[in-house]
Amino acid sequence: MASDPSVTFTNLSSPAVCNWNPEDASFPEEFAWGAATAAYQIEGGWDADGKGPSIWDTFTHQGGDRVFKNQTGDVACGSYTLWEEDLKCIKQLGLTHYRFSLSWSRLLPDGTTGFINQKGVDYYNKVIDSLLANGVTPMVTLHHFDLPQNLEDQGGWRSETIVKAFDSYAQFCFRTFGSKVKLWITINEPYVAAELGYEKGLMAPGVTEPGTGAYLAAHNMIKAHAAAWHSYDKIFRKTQGGLVSIALNSDWAEPFNPNSLADQEAAKRHMAFCLDWFATPIFLDGDYPAIMKSKISAVSKRQGCPSSRLPEFTEKEKMMIKGTADFFSLNYYTTRKIRHQEHMHNQPSVSADKEAEQVTDPSWPVATGSSWLAVVPWGLRLLLKYIKDTYNHPIIYITENGFSQSDPAPLDDTQRWEYFRLTLQEILKAIYIDRVMLKGYFIWSLLDNFEWTCGYSSRFGLFHVDFESSALPRIPYKSAIEYARVISNNGLMKSCG
Ligand code: PNW
Numbered sequence: 001m002a003s004d005p006s007v008t009f010t011n012l013s014s015p016a017v018c019n020w021n022p023e024d025a026s027f028p029e030e031f032a033w034g035a036a037t038a039a040y041q042i043e044g045g046w047d048a049d050g051k052g053p054s055i056w057d058t059f060t061h062q063g064g065d066r067v068f069k070n071q072t073g074d075v076a077c078g079s080y081t082l083w084e085e086d087l088k089c090i091k092q093l094g095l096t097h098y099r100f101s102l103s104w105s106r107l108l109p110d111g112t113t114g115f116i117n118q119k120g121v122d123y124y125n126k127v128i129d130s131l132l133a134n135g136v137t138p139m140v141t142l143h144h145f146d147l148p149q150n151l152e153d154q155g156g157w158r159s160e161t162i163v164k165a166f167d168s169y170a171q172f173c174f175r176t177f178g179s180k181v182k183l184w185i186t187i188n189e190p191y192v193a194a195e196l197g198y199e200k201g202l203m204a205p206g207v208t209e210p211g212t213g214a215y216l217a218a219h220n221m222i223k224a225h226a227a228a229w230h231s232y233d234k235i236f237r238k239t240q241g242g243l244v245s246i247a248l249n250s251d252w253a254e255p256f257n258p259n260s261l262a263d264q265e266a267a268k269r270h271m272a273f274c275l276d277w278f279a280t281p282i283f284l285d286g287d288y289p290a291i292m293k294s295k296i297s298a299v300s301k302r303q304g305c306p307s308s309r310l311p312e313f314t315e316k317e318k319m320m321i322k323g324t325a326d327f328f329s330l331n332y333y334t335t336r337k338i339r340h341q342e343h344m345h346n347q348p349s350v351s352a353d354k355e356a357e358q359v360t361d362p363s364w365p366v367a368t369g370s371s372w373l374a375v376v377p378w379g380l381r382l383l384l385k386y387i388k389d390t391y392n393h394p395i396i397y398i399t400e401n402g403f404s405q406s407d408p409a410p411l412d413d414t415q416r417w418e419y420f421r422l423t424l425q426e427i428l429k430a431i432y433i434d435r436v437m438l439k440g441y442f443i444w445s446l447l448d449n450f451e452w453t454c455g456y457s458s459r460f461g462l463f464h465v466d467f468e469s470s471a472l473p474r475i476p477y478k479s480a481i482e483y484a485r486v487i488s489n490n491g492l493m494k495s496c497g
Contacts, residue, residue, distance in 0.1 A: 032440025034097035038144035045080030049119035052109025059204035071455030101144035111148030157217035170228035182242035211348025229324035243326035250275035252379035262340035266356035286318030331400035335379030369404025369458035402444035
């Protein structure tokens with residue numbers, strides 16, 4: 001089904017809700033209204049006060065046109081020194097929650113607990129304390145792409161030694177901030193970090209190991225996440241009472257030809273190689289999806305590999321990974337049409353193993369700042385329902401969703417707000433019609449920021465940042481004003497606007 005599913009309302013709901021209009025509905029009480037950021041993308045102060053280098057410092061300083069105009073996060077939004085300005089934005093929106101990440105190498109310059117940078121601890125204490133003083137609940141990501149360079153030098157996510165290093169770092173953070181932080185994300189988007197960082201080499205650390213690097217990195221990320229969850233569970237949960245999860249990004253996949261069995265299967269494989277890769281082991285049985293194991297094994301064999309390129313978990317590891325998330329943290333941006341594609345060439349890669357090709361529907365609008373971001377709000381509803389049905393009806397937070405504008409981005413972003421409004425309508429349908437346990441929604445991002453390889457050319461912020469001005473002023477887009485209105489009403493309100 002490739003059309004707007006809202007037209008099939010009657011199939012999905014009792015007749016009593018046929019006339020139900022999401023514009024009139026309120027969000028559930030205590031719904032978490034948030035915005036999200038990540039350390040490297042906003043903080044700047046890349047070597048301030050004893051911070052150690054991360055793989056993103058190295059990657060951007062190497063130049064080589066891998067990032068738009070060789071831009072860096074050296075200064076970014078300056079949030080390391082301008083935190084009070086960010087807080088003003090958060091208060092202006094009336095957010096109930098703010099998601100941000102800790103820079104591992106700001107806290108532990110070489111990635112290990114051998115040396116703790118007190119200035120880094122002070123900075124995050126200031127952020128957390130002022131959020132709490134203003135009634136804003138922090139959601140803290142331990143690791144959002146910026147691995148300490150020293151750990152990368154020892155093999156990074158491809159080395160099993162990272163599991164212990166991550167666990168020690170996580171324990172340090174739980175011990176240091178856990179009396180105040182109750183919502184934790186261990187790792188942000190392992191899929192993106194593994195595939196773009198260790199297979200395609202498009203993101204830091206820029207490793208190009210097609211067909212093996214991403215599987216190995218992801219394998220260790222899953223084990224590291226599970227180790228940190230168990231540490232929280234054993235040592236901190238009783239006294240701190242918080243929740244720990246991992247942020248998984250996923251597209252929604254539609255078969256290119258809905259009547260083709262091959263395309264239907266390919267769409268399922270797209271989900272398996274994207275969301276289920278991580279969610280099946282963590283939420284279900286401790287192991288990779290069966291279809292992933294069989295595909296990669298078969299293709300590896302055809303390529304003459306001695307064994308499957310997908311690493312295996314031991315029975316003990318499976319037991320340790322299974323059930324290690326206290327809620328489902330979903331980052332959603334886009335939907336893809338998927339066509340079956342026979343494996344054609346011998347070059348191994350994740351996408352070749354998947355034997356599926358993605359096609360963008362030309363009728364879908366594309367966010368002006370990101371060529372990959374086709375705007376498909378109804379895909380989010382279907383994805384939420386899929387998660388409910390596949391992963392035993394978990395509590396879900398949408399920890400990222402957003403639309404970019406290209407620079408120069410107009411402050412009057414009426415079109416972009418329309419995308420947000422349509423998305424919020426789909427969320428209401430997911431909550432009230434599909435009965436998904438959705439507890440919160442975080443817009444990516446609070447501020448325009450360093451959008452990885454796109455640098456400052458792609459603007460996801462609710463607040464515009466003028467990167468040309470040394471004061472780095474933040475100015476609300478129209479979307480910020482509209483979002484504040486939605487938050488204060490806890491609903492969309494048809495009549496206003
Ligand atoms: C997420 N893709 O990354 C990240 O969590 C954010 O740091 C980032 O700024 C945001 O989405 C917007 O890009 C992604 O190529 C990076 O499909 C790339 C993709 C998706 C998400």
